[in-house]
Amino acid sequence: MTTNNNYTYHTPVMLQECIDGLAINPNGIYVDVTFGGGGHSRVIWENLSQGKLIAFDQDPDALNNAWEAPNFHLIPSNFAFLKNNLKALGIEQVDGILADLGVSSYQFDKPERGFSIRSDEKLDMRMNPAQEKSALQVVNDYAAQELMLVLAKYGELKAPRKIAEKIVYHRMQNTIKTTGQLVNAIESMAPKNKTNQFLAQVFQAIRIEVNDEMNVLEKFLEQTKDVIKPKGRLVVMSYHSLEDRLVKNFIKRGDFTGKIEKDFFGNILKPFTEINRKPIKALEEELVANPRSRSAKLRIAERNEG
Numbered sequence: 001m002t003t004n005n006n007y008t009y010h011t012p013v014m015l016q017e018c019i020d021g022l023a024i025n026p027n028g029i030y031v032d033v034t035f036g037g038g039g040h041s042r043v044i045w046e047n048l049s050q051g052k053l054i055a056f057d058q059d060p061d062a063l064n065n066a067w068e069a070p071n072f073h074l075i076p077s078n079f080a081f082l083k084n085n086l087k088a089l090g091i092e093q094v095d096g097i098l099a100d101l102g103v104s105s106y107q108f109d110k111p112e113r114g115f116s117i118r119s120d121e122k123l124d125m126r127m128n129p130a131q132e133k134s135a136l137q138v139v140n141d142y143a144a145q146e147l148m149l150v151l152a153k154y155g156e157l158k159a160p161r162k163i164a165e166k167i168v169y170h171r172m173q174n175t176i177k178t179t180g181q182l183v184n185a186i187e188s189m190a191p192k193n194k195t196n197q198f199l200a201q202v203f204q205a206i207r208i209e210v211n212d213e214m215n216v217l218e219k220f221l222e223q224t225k226d227v228i229k230p231k232g233r234l235v236v237m238s239y240h241s242l243e244d245r246l247v248k249n250f251i252k253r254g255d256f257t258g259k260i261e262k263d264f265f266g267n268i269l270k271p272f273t274e275i276n277r278k279p280i281k282a283l284e285e286e287l288v289a290n291p292r293s294r295s296a297k298l299r300i301a302e303r304n305e306g
Contacts, residue, residue: 012039013237013293014282018098019043021235021275021300027051028095031086031227033079033220038065040098045072054086054094058128078128080219083227096233097224101217101243117199120180125207135206139176144168154214154242155205163189163202179203204240217243221250225271228303234272237298244279244297251301272301 012018018040022030026049032041035057045053052071057063058078066074075085079099086094123135138150144164151160163186170176170185183199190198208214224234234251238244249258254270261269279297286293 011290011292012037012043013100013290013296014280014286014298015040015043017280017298018100018235018237019047021280021298022096022098022233024048025051025095029054029091029093031056031082031094031097032100033082033097034100035062035065035074036100037062038067040100041072042067044098045069051095054089054091056082056085060129078216080216082220083223086227092227093229094227094232095229096235097228099220099236101213101237102239117179117183117196117203120178122178123176123182125203125210127211131211133210135210136177138206138209139167139182140171150209151202151205153205154208155201156241157198157201157205158191159189208242214242214246217246218256221246221256225303230303230305232303233275234301234303235298237296239295239297244299247299248279251299271304273304275300275302 022044024030024044024047026047028048029052030044030048031054032044033056035041035055036059038055041053041055048071050071052073055066055072055074056077056079057074058076060076063074063076066072073089077085082097086092123139125135126133138147142150144161147164147167148160151157151163157163166186166189167176167182170181174181176182176185182202186202187195187199228234236247238247246256249256251272251274252270253260253268254272255261263269276299279299281298282290282293282296
């Protein structure tokens with residue numbers, strides 16, 4: 001049995017902070033809903049004695065990073081189906097859940113997956129290669145109005161209508177089949193000296209739409225209310241403001257929109273209590289070693305009684 005973490009697949013961000021946040025009970029049941037390279041999972045598992053670790057990942061490439069152990073189980077599924085998959089294993093509640101959101105280093109660095117602005121590969125961006133919708137459909141089949149809404153909502157871009165119209169103009173000449181062709185179509189729209197940031201925002205918006213990431217995140221968070229035991233921990237790491245806003249509102253107020261509900265005595269009705277009032281960020285040493293940790297925000301919460 002090897003204990004080497006597969007950091008070539010994805011260097012785990014804020015590894016120790018995540019482990020500390022889970023406050024692991026060696027005999028407890030834990031879930032890593034974003035297995036990836038198994039970096040976080042491996043350390044959670046190494047901290048268990050009689051406990052169990054259940055991991056989720058919809059990307060078949062991630063399955064290659066699994067290991068054999070009686071107290072470890074990897075489920076090849078989207079974490080939107082958290083509760084049903086745990087029930088199938090006879091598990092009703094767990095002691096802690098970790099979610100490291102977004103795209104792994106491996107997915108970004110594998111050009112044929114179509115996540116990166118740096119390559120010229122087929123437009124794909126599917127986290128689950130078995131699903132039907134890909135970036136090719138979003139870019140070439142969405143009406144200009146639909147594209148505009150995607151760019152505005154998920155990319156938080158200025159002038160999303162003009163960008164959408166530019167994409168539609170180019171695809172009318174020829175189908176936009178690759179990431180490079182998409183970059184060529186829109187890079188003239190980038191603000192001065194901000195081309196990479198602009199392209200990253202466009203790609204992010206399309207990727208979120210392809211994978212329905214925000215709806216999946218909401219479904220997952222809603223299920224944690226039932227799945228995590230009282231005093232159990234929820235640890236979520238996000239990489240852009242849209243994700244973090246959902247997580248923050250859910251933890252702080254129990255509502256994705258930020259709306260606050262109170263009981264008769266004026267107490268806020270919410271399922272979790274935040275452990276850290278402000279998001280934890282990577283230390284300078286990690287920022288230097290792993291630049292992708294720069295945008296990470298870690299939030300930790302404890303399940304309330306009742």
